[in-house]
Amino acid sequence: MKQNNPKATILISGPDQDITSLQNPRIKNVVKLRQRAARDEQGILIVEGYRELKRALENNRRPVSLFYCQDFFLGDNEPALINQCRDAGAEILSCSRMVFAKMAYRERPEGLLALIPQATFDLSGLKLSPAPLLIVAEAIEKPGNLGTILRSADAAGADAVIVCDRCTDINNPNVVRASIGAVFTVPVVETSSPETIKWLHEKKIKILAASPHARLVYTRADLRHGTAIVVGTEQYGLSEQWMQAADLQVRIPMRGQIDSLNVAAATTILLFEAARQRADG
Helix, strand or coil: CCCCCCCCCCCCCCCCEEECCCCCHHHHHHHHCCCHHHHHHHCEEEEECHHHHHHHHHCCCCCCEEEECHHHCCCCCHHHHHHHHHHCCCEEEEECHHHHHHHCCCCCCCCEEEEEECCCECHHHCCCCCCCEEEEEECCCCHHHHHHHHHHHHHHCCCEEEEECCCCCCCCHHHHHHHCCHHHCCCEEEECHHHHHHHHHHCCCEEEEECCCCCEEHHHCCCCCCEEEEECECCCECCHHHHHHCCEEEECCCCCCCCCCCHHHHHHHHHHHHHHHHHCC
16 A cells, blocks of 8 residues: 655656646646547546556556646655656646646545546457456446446456446546556447347357346356356346346345345356356366
């Protein structure tokens, strides 16, 4: 864990520009990028925070611009990361406290905010392991849930996350934050449900649908072979087309009065059951 060290010497290669005005066009553009239409138009996503930016760089995602404010730094590791961004070709811009607070979407900014080109993957380009483990997320509405699913997918060693019939933009800054940068470590494909179902059948990957109404308990399903764990919307669950396409339907036993789990929590349980079975042989 990084330690606070406000007296640390900051050794940062000089910024390309010092920004102190809220009216600066660059600052206005970052604020504009909070909107999905602007992000898609410019092909850019916002990455705020030390861990998220570090993971982006570790996975060869190079920022085009980096804004920083020393007043918000949490320790003394930030300068090395800033210089790493410069070495990767990013423009480095120093900001006043007021300016950075204007751009930041976190309640407690960490003083680092980068603009990184969006990446796109398609089904045909996915590199799959011999026994692929995939997550298919149908019409997930909340960025926090999608980010948590990505984080769990990375931890369980999933090959990819396929987002079908999207309701949430995978480039939403809150998805990046909730995933703690896993959006850069796990390939994410956006496509339709019919296309995904066809592709899974062609690849002979078993479709496992999670439903509170299924008879089979998830621990009794064989998840050691190619498997796509399919989860649905927070409110309504999986659509009928996925329930009909499923090779297996499983449930997570519920002992209390609540009849279903949060979609991200359910996904995590199923992912780690697959990881457990595969680790056991």
